[in-house]
Amino acid sequence: MTVDAFDRLPEGAEEVFGAGATGEAAYGLLTVDVPAASWTAALETARDALGCTFFDWLSAVDEPGTGLRVCAYVVALGGMAGPRGAAGSVRGLLLRTTVPYDDPALPTATGVYPGAAWHERETHEMFGVDFPGHPHLAPLLLPEEFEGHPLRKDFVLAARVAKAWPGAKEPGEPHEGGAKRRQMLPPGVPDPNEWGPQKGQLPPAPARAARTPRAAAAPGERPAARRTRSASQGSASQQAAKASPDAPASPTPPAAPRKRVSDAPWQQPPAGGEERGRAGRPRPDGPERPDGAEGPEGPEGPEGSEGPGGSEGPEGPERTEGGD
Numbered sequence: 001m002t003v004d005a006f007d008r009l010p011e012g013a014e015e016v017f018g019a020g021a022t023g024e025a026a027y028g029l030l031t032v033d034v035p036a037a038s039w040t041a042a043l044e045t046a047r048d049a050l051g052c053t054f055f056d057w058l059s060a061v062d063e064p065g066t067g068l069r070v071c072a073y074v075v076a077l078g079g080m081a082g083p084r085g086a087a088g089s090v091r092g093l094l095l096r097t098t099v100p101y102d103d104p105a106l107p108t109a110t111g112v113y114p115g116a117a118w119h120e121r122e123t124h125e126m127f128g129v130d131f132p133g134h135p136h137l138a139p140l141l142l143p144e145e146f147e148g149h150p151l152r153k154d155f156v157l158a159a160r161v162a163k164a165w166p167g168a169k170e171p172g173e174p175h176e177g178g179a180k181r182r183q184m185l186p187p188g189v190p191d192p193n194e195w196g197p198q199k200g201q202l203p204p205a206p207a208r209a210a211r212t213p214r215a216a217a218a219p220g221e222r223p224a225a226r227r228t229r230s231a232s233q234g235s236a237s238q239q240a241a242k243a244s245p246d247a248p249a250s251p252t253p254p255a256a257p258r259k260r261v262s263d264a265p266w267q268q269p270p271a272g273g274e275e276r277g278r279a280g281r282p283r284p285d286g287p288e289r290p291d292g293a294e295g296p297e298g299p300e301g302p303e304g305s306e307g308p309g310g311s312e313g314p315e316g317p318e319r320t321e322g323g324d
Helices: 013-017 036-048 114-127 236-243
Strands: 022-026 029-033 054-063 067-077 090-099
Touching: 013 022, 013 036, 036 067, 036 090, 054 114, 067 114
Parallel strands: 029 090
Antiparallel strands: 022 029, 054 067, 067 090
16 A cells, blocks of 8 residues: 555545544544554554654543543654655644543554553553553553542542632632632532542531512513712712701802912022022021131132222222222
C-alpha cells in the first residue's frame, strides 16, 4: 500500500484499517476511530501502510457515559507526494479507541512504537488504563501510595473538602457566624456534609427569605408607574416639612455674588508690615542692625557722614555749602 491509502482517508477508513473503523477530517486533523480489538493492527497499518514512522504522543480522555478514549498521534515525515501535499510534506494521523470503565485495558503499543512506553505509564496512573504487555508499567509522576486516578472525572478532590475553595466566601465575609450565601461547588468537589471527615456534622444551609411579589394590576389596566422626583422637589420628608403650617416662615436672604479671586502668586497683595528694600524687594524681618554695621547691600556710614566732595550719601537731601 502506497501513499494512495492516505488519499482514501477519511472516507475509506474501513477499507484501510479494517471493519469497524471510521474516519473524519476537521480543522486540518485526520482522525480514525477503530475498535479496541484492532488497536495494535491499526498502529501497524499507520506505520507500515501510511508511513507514519514518527510517534508523537499517547493519552486518554474521560468521556462520561461512553468510557475512556485512548488516543495516539503519529506522523508521516516527508518523502510523500500526492494531491494533498507535495514532496517533503508532513501528514499527521490521530488514532482513537474506547475502553469501558469496568475493564479499562488495551494492548501495549510499545511493540510498534517503543516511544509509547512512558506515555502509557502516565495514562495508566492518571486514567487507570491497563496496558498488558508493557515492559515496566510503574508510576511515573505520582507516588506509589497514591490512591485514585486524578484525571478521571469521578475523582474526588479531597483537598477542597478539608479546606474550602477560595470562592466559598465573599471578600470580607466572616468565617464563622452570620448568614452565608449559597455555596457553589466546582466540578469534582462533593458536598462536605455528604463526604469527608465532616460528614453529617454540618447544619443545613440557611434558606433565603422569599421576596414579596408586587400586586398584580387588574385585567385591562396598566401597572402603576413608579413615582419620580426632581432634585428641586426634594425627598418626601422635605416635602412634608414645607407643607407643615406650624413651621416658622424664615425668609432666605439672597446669596451674595461670589468674587473671582486669582490665586496667581504675582497677583497677591504684599503681606502687611513687610519692609521693602531700596530696589522694592521684601526684606525679611529680623533684629535691627547697629549703626555702621554692614548689611546685604553694602556698608553704610553713620548718619550725617559726608561722601566725597563734602556731600552726603546718595540719600542726602542736598550738598553742603561750597559744593557748587
